[in-house]
Amino acid sequence: MLKILIVDDEVLERTALTKIINGSLEDVIVIGEAPNGRKAIEMAQEHRPDIIFMDIKMPGIDGVQAVKAIKKFDPSIRFIMVSAFNTFEYAKEVMQQGVKEYILKPSRKQDILAGLQRVSDEIKEERKLVEERQSLRENLDRAVSIAQKEWVSSLLLNQVQDITFDEWGQLLGVEITSGYIMLFSLLPMGEAELSASEKHNWYLWLKDVLKSVVKKQEMMIGPITDSQVPVLFLYKKAMEKIHYKTTAQKVIENLNSHFCNIPIRAELRIGVGLPYNHAHELNQSYHEAVTALQQLLKTPTRRYLFAVKQGPGEIPSVSGVLEIEKKLLDAVRQGDVNQVLFIFDSFATKLAANKELKESLVKKSFDELFILVSRMLHDLGISYERMPAVDVTEDLAVIFEKGKAHLLAVVHHVQVWRNNHAKGMLHKAKEYIENHYADSITLELVAEYVELSPFYFSKLFKDRFGMTFIDYLTELRINHAKIEMVDQGKSLKEICFSIGYKDPNYFSRVFKKQTGLSPTDFRKATVG
Known part of the structure; x- marks a missing residue:
């Protein structure tokens, strides 16, 4: 529902406008009337209307001055100017303030409603775009969060051998030179074990707090396992590796102020691994963080401990x-x-x-x-x-x-x-792909559907079906495209969209890579 404010020094004009608007459109409502510019500014500040019908010529603060004042504290408010003065100077002055609608007195009902409809449609379209952008941002953030968890999980299991700091830097948009692992561990206060919901609440709290206190470093938060959360900190080029302990200490000190707000009765301990210059060495930093944490747990008075560089012979090759x-x-x-x-x-x-x-x-x-x-x-x-x-x-x-x-x-x-549950999940995943291949389907989406980590879903899928998820999806889409090409009434563009591709040029490249022929040549060869 859009809120409307009527501003006019003539009471009959205000009453007439209010009656026309409230009696003609369902999704707008007049929330107030103001007799002058000063009152209009006060009411706009209090009620924050979406649209203001503003008379130009009023005693004291006129309509143009009121528009300028209101736009200073709320630029989103739209204005429809109303005036008996049909002069270019007045129109030019309000147009400079971004006002697009200008109605002359005496105003016809259809002119009032047409102007209001145009402004309303513009507001609704903008709000729709904002919602879409917000949804896109949330989906992107979610995808990034999933990807980060997978990277950290792969790193801890020593399964990241083919990605470098340069590649990570390209993905993150900064130049990465080194990194290290912090391992956060939650210790329950008392004998009782922590429930799954308590661990989940703590995990969400930790993610929120880390995002609020970590300012100058790139950070990837891993999944929670056994009340432990690994976090990968990456150094940007501007940060010297020799200052790693100082920056890590600052992160921990900033966390200190939040310790009292942990949502459950538990204590936080942090083991910190050493920094390394190559991505494949970060698994070693994780092991050092684990060792530091184990040593820390023997010293109840300390919250964190840095790993110490071991001498020769102390770490077994x-x-x-x-x-x-x-x-x-x-x-x-x-x-x-x-x-x-x-x-x-x-x-x-x-x-x-x-x-x-x-x-x-x-x-x-x-x-x-x-x-x-x-x-x-x-x-x-x-x-x-x-x-x-x-x-x-x-x-x-x-x-x-x-x-x-x-x-x-x-x-x-x-x-x-693997013999029971995994087979069933992979069969379920395959069915889901076959039923939704024409949608904007992703590996993460299917993995979530079958309640598997994307990293392991990808591995299990390839083990089971002998091809990657994307290769299977591509093959499925191209096979359906071949079937649809038999219908001469369907254009290649229609077929492209019907099987899940949004770009006909990209579809053509994928099709040729799969079949050796362009879609046009394939259709000629098979249909004639």
């Missing part, structure tokens, strides 16, 4: 261990028992073989591995209890055996899930 971890997680995801056993033995042997490695670090490495397994299961949508934290008092051989038994149980769970 990191790149080799991380590569084995990646292979092990892939084998678990595939449900391959033999590979899991073989790789796990290699993992255990590699850790145990390093004589210079402290036993406590070996045990922490196992703890980190099972955190990663738990995170992977979470991303797959599999509900499974995480292996309890490693008991540092136990013998390494006992820890190895317990770890192997836990992994075998996880693999069995994954096998059941």
Whole structure:
């Protein structure tokens, strides 16, 4: 409903306009009348009307002066000028204020309503565009958030080998030089475990707070797993890596003022990994953040701890261990028992073989591995209890055996899930694609429909059907295009739009890539 204010020094004019407007249009209403410019300014400030019918010639503050004053505090208000003075100077002055409608007294009803309709339509069209832009922005923000979660998840599982800081910088619109991981952990106050809704509320709170306090760094917030949230901080070119601890400290200090507002009875702890110059090294920063967090939990009085650069021999040939971890997680995801056993033995042997490695670090490495397994299961949508934290008092051989038994149980769970639940979800996804191929369909949309992480939906889809989601969708659309080309009454442009493409030129390129022929040549060859 659009609100109208009538401004005229003649009471009969105001009454007549009010009667005409309220009695003729359903989506507008007169919310007040003002006898002069001064009163019009006061009422406009109080009621914020959408449209003002403004008489030009009034004693004191005239209509032109009133328009200027009102536009200063609310430029969105539209004006329809009403005057018995049919002179160019008056018209020119209000036109300079952006006023497009000008009605002469005595005014005919159809002129009043026609002018009002034009302004109303313009307002509605602008509001529609604003809503569409807002919706587009929300969808874009949502897509970016999903993409960031997937990037961080892939990074933690050491599955990001082919993306560089340069490529990340291009996507983000800034030049990235290095990055590091902060790991946020929520500790319940008391014996009771946190519920899923409590964790979700905390996760939303953490995202909002981080976005409000992080100003100078790019940031990607990962998914929550086991009450832990990894956050990737990226340095822009203007920021020196040597200042990493200072900037990280500022983030934490800014968070301090928000700690008392955590929506549930819990405490926040933060482990901070070291910065690295290459994207593939960020997995190491995550492991360091995990280690820092584990050490921090032994010191209840501290909220955060930075990782310390280890000396030679204290980290077991990191790149080799991380590569084995990646292979092990892939084998678990595939449900391959033999590979899991073989790789796990290699993992255990590699850790145990390093004589210079402290036993406590070996045990922490196992703890980190099972955190990663738990995170992977979470991303797959599999509900499974995480292996309890490693008991540092136990013998390494006992820890190895317990770890192997836990992994075998996880693999069995994954096998059941892949054979039943995953197959059902992929079949459901395939049906959804076949029914909606002509819509603006995306991998994220389908993954959400079947309640899977986009990252793992993409992997499972390719494993199951032997092609990527986009290749399958493209093949489906092109096959439907071929069928529709039999109907000579349909133009290629119509066919393009009917199968989900918005650009005929792009459709033509995709079609030729798939079939070797342009749509025109294909139609000639098959239909004649």
